[in-house]
Amino acid sequence: MLSKKQIKFILNLTQRKYREASGCFVVEGPKSVLDLVAAGMELKECYTLKLLDELPPMVQIVINSSELKAMSSLTTPQNLIGVFKIPKMKEIALTGNVLALDGVRDPGNFGTIVRLCDWFGVKNLVCSLDSVDCFHPKVVQATMGSIARVNVTYVDLPLWLKKTPIPKIGTFMEADSVYQFQWPKDVVVVMGNEGQGISDEVRAELTGSISIPKYSTDSSVESLNVATATSVILSEYFRVTIGK
Amino acid sequence: MLSKKQIKFILNLTQRKYREASGCFVVEGPKSVLDLVAAGMELKECYTLKLLDELPPMVQIVINSSELKAMSSLTTPQNLIGVFKIPKMKEIALTGNVLALDGVRDPGNFGTIVRLCDWFGVKNLVCSLDSVDCFHPKVVQATMGSIARVNVTYVDLPLWLKKTPIPKIGTFMEADSVYQFQWPKDVVVVMGNEGQGISDEVRAELTGSISIPKYSTDSSVESLNVATATSVILSEYFRVTIGK
Numbered sequence: 001m002l003s004k005k006q007i008k009f010i011l012n013l014t015q016r017k018y019r020e021a022s023g024c025f026v027v028e029g030p031k032s033v034l035d036l037v038a039a040g041m042e043l044k045e046c047y048t049l050k051l052l053d054e055l056p057p058m059v060q061i062v063i064n065s066s067e068l069k070a071m072s073s074l075t076t077p078q079n080l081i082g083v084f085k086i087p088k089m090k091e092i093a094l095t096g097n098v099l100a101l102d103g104v105r106d107p108g109n110f111g112t113i114v115r116l117c118d119w120f121g122v123k124n125l126v127c128s129l130d131s132v133d134c135f136h137p138k139v140v141q142a143t144m145g146s147i148a149r150v151n152v153t154y155v156d157l158p159l160w161l162k163k164t165p166i167p168k169i170g171t172f173m174e175a176d177s178v179y180q181f182q183w184p185k186d187v188v189v190v191m192g193n194e195g196q197g198i199s200d201e202v203r204a205e206l207t208g209s210i211s212i213p214k215y216s217t218d219s220s221v222e223s224l225n226v227a228t229a230t231s232v233i234l235s236e237y238f239r240v241t242i243g244k
Numbered sequence: 245m246l247s248k249k250q251i252k253f254i255l256n257l258t259q260r261k262y263r264e265a266s267g268c269f270v271v272e273g274p275k276s277v278l279d280l281v282a283a284g285m286e287l288k289e290c291y292t293l294k295l296l297d298e299l300p301p302m303v304q305i306v307i308n309s310s311e312l313k314a315m316s317s318l319t320t321p322q323n324l325i326g327v328f329k330i331p332k333m334k335e336i337a338l339t340g341n342v343l344a345l346d347g348v349r350d351p352g353n354f355g356t357i358v359r360l361c362d363w364f365g366v367k368n369l370v371c372s373l374d375s376v377d378c379f380h381p382k383v384v385q386a387t388m389g390s391i392a393r394v395n396v397t398y399v400d401l402p403l404w405l406k407k408t409p410i411p412k413i414g415t416f417m418e419a420d421s422v423y424q425f426q427w428p429k430d431v432v433v434v435m436g437n438e439g440q441g442i443s444d445e446v447r448a449e450l451t452g453s454i455s456i457p458k459y460s461t462d463s464s465v466e467s468l469n470v471a472t473a474t475s476v477i478l479s480e481y482f483r484v485t486i487g488k
Contacts, residue, residue: 039464108352112469119468121460149462177488212479213488216365218393220283224363224475225356231472232479235456244421244457 002047002067010047010071010081016133023086025135029078032141039148041084047071048080073137086135090151092124094166095186097237100126102157102202103193104226107132111142112227113191118146120234125150126188128157128202157190161205164188168206170198171233173223175211178233183240191230246291246311254291254315254325260377267330269379273322276385283392285328291315292324317381330379334395336368338410339430341481344370346401346446347437348470351376355386356471357435362390364478369394370432372401372446401434405449408432412450414442415477417467419455422477427484435474 012018013026024044027033034054037043046055047063068077092098099122104110110132117125125134132139134152143150161168168188169181190206192198198206212232214221224232238244256262257270268288271277278298281287290299291307312321336342343366348354354376361369369378376383378396387394405412412432413425434450436442442450456476458465468476482488 112472115469116472118462118465119456119458119460121458121462144466146465149460149465179483179488212363213482214363215482215486215488216363216393218362218365221362221390221393222388225359225471227469228356228360228472228475231468231475235476235479238457238459239423242459244423244459 002061002063002071007067007070010083011073013083014073014137016136019086019133019135024083025086025140026137027082027084027140028072028074028080028137029141030080032145033080033082035145036082036084036140036148039145041087041148044083044085046080046082052080087148089153092126092151092153094164094188097122097234098124098126098166098186098188099230099234100128100157100161100188100190101131102128102190102198103130103196104191105130105132106194106226107136107138108142109194109225109227110134110136111139111147113230114139114143114150114152115146116227116231116234117150118143120238122234123151125152126157126160127152127154128199129154158201158205161188161190161202167208169208169210170203170206171229172197172209172211175209177213178210178236179213181210181236181240183237185241187237189233189237191226191233194226246305246307246315251311251314254327255317257327258317258381260380263330263377263379268327269330269384270381271326271328271384272316272318272324272381273385274324276389277324277326279389280326280328280384280392283389285331285392288327288329290324290326296324333397336370336395336397338408338432341366341478342368342370342410342430342432343474343478344372344401344405344432344434345375346372346434346442347374347440348435349374349376350438350470351380351382352386353438353469353471354378354380355383355391357474358383358387358394358396359390360471360475360478361394362387364482366478367395369396370401370404371396371398372443373398402445402449405432405434405446411452413452413454414447414450415473416441416453416455419453421457422454422480423457425454425480425484427481429485431481433477433481435470435477438470
C-alpha cells in the first residue's frame, strides 16, 4: 500500500520545479520506460500493476489499479510509471550541426525536434531558459526514447551565442533561401518560438540568416510549424555537408 | 436559451459519422473560425459569448458561458464555436506534386501535413479511407486555416493508384536516398501510417521508392515522425524541380 506522500511525489514530478529539486522525472507506459532503460537512462523505481521480466525486480513496486489511477496524469493510465534520474548535462561540443532553440514552448514540437536530432545525428541541442523543459512528461513521450541520446542543455542563449566562436545562423520567415546557403561544417542553427520567432536579443548575436522558401503563391499562408521547419533545415545541412 | 437538441448537434459533430450525415464540421476559438472564414469556408452558424464585428450578425447566436461549456469539447472553452459546411471535394488534378497518405491516424500529424501542403503549394492531398478525417476538430485546429486551401480527397487508395498514370513513389525506411532521386515534374508521393508504414496493397501499385538517409550511426534510432518526413520530401521535390 502506497503512502499519500509517495503518490504526491509522483504527481509533483509533472512540474518543473519539483523535477529540478528532486533530480528525477517521470514517464508513463511500458514502451517509453523500456526504451529509456535500453538507451541507458537510470531507472530509479517503477510502479507497475505486475512485475516485468525486462526490469530488475528490486526497482519494481507492484501497485493496484486505483493507486495507478491516483498517480497517473494520463486519462487512460498505461500499466506502469517509471521514475528516472535526470542525467547530468554534458559539455556542448562545437562540432558539426549544433541546434539551438529560442523559446520553443510546445512539448510536442520540442519532443519531435529531439527525435529529429537523433535521426540526423545532431548531438547537441542548446535551449534558451524559456524553452519547455525536456523532462516534461509530454516531451519525453514525444521523443520516443531519443531524449536519452541527445545532449539537451539550457543556457542564457544570447550570452552563450556571444561567447560561441563558430558561425551562428538564424532561421527566419524572410531571409536568403536555405537551398543556396554555403553551409560551414561547424555551425549553430537557431530556431525560434512558435509565435514570435527568434527574439531580438538572440538575433543580435547571429552571424547569418536563412529561410525556407514558400512555394505557395497564396499570400494568406502564414508559416511552417517549427518542427517541420527544423526538419527541412537539418535535411539541407546534412545533404550539403555529407550527401548520400 | 439553447435547446438540448442544439447542444447535442454540436457535440455530435466531433464524430465522423455525424459530420458525414449533416455535411457540417465544428471549429472552436475566434482565430480558427475567422481564419476559415477569411479562407472562404462557408460559416453556417456561430455560437458566441458576444457578437463579433468581423462576422455577419445573422449567423451569430449569443450564448452564455454555461451553454458554451456544455457545447465545447475543449477543457478550456474558447469564447466561440463555429459550424461550417463541409466543402465539396474537387477533382484531383494530376499535375505537380500530389501527396497521398496511407492511413495517417494522428490528427496532429495530419493537420501539420495539410499545413505543409499549403506552404509548399501542394494542391491535392489524397487519403486512404482509413486515414483520419480532415474535419476532425483537432485536425482543423492543427491546420491553422490551411484546410480551406488544400483539396483533401478520400479514395480507395490502391484502386486510385492503379488507375493513376503518373509516377507513384512511396517513402520507406529502406530505399534509395531521396537526395539522389530524379524527380519527375508530375508525381504522386505516398507517406505511410505512423506505426506500419505503407500497406502491402498500396506498395503493389507503386512505381518507385525513396528514403530519407539516417545520418545517425546509432542503430537504436527508430524512425522519423510522418509529418517531419513529409517536410523533408516536399522540400526536396520543390528544391529540385523549382529551385530558389
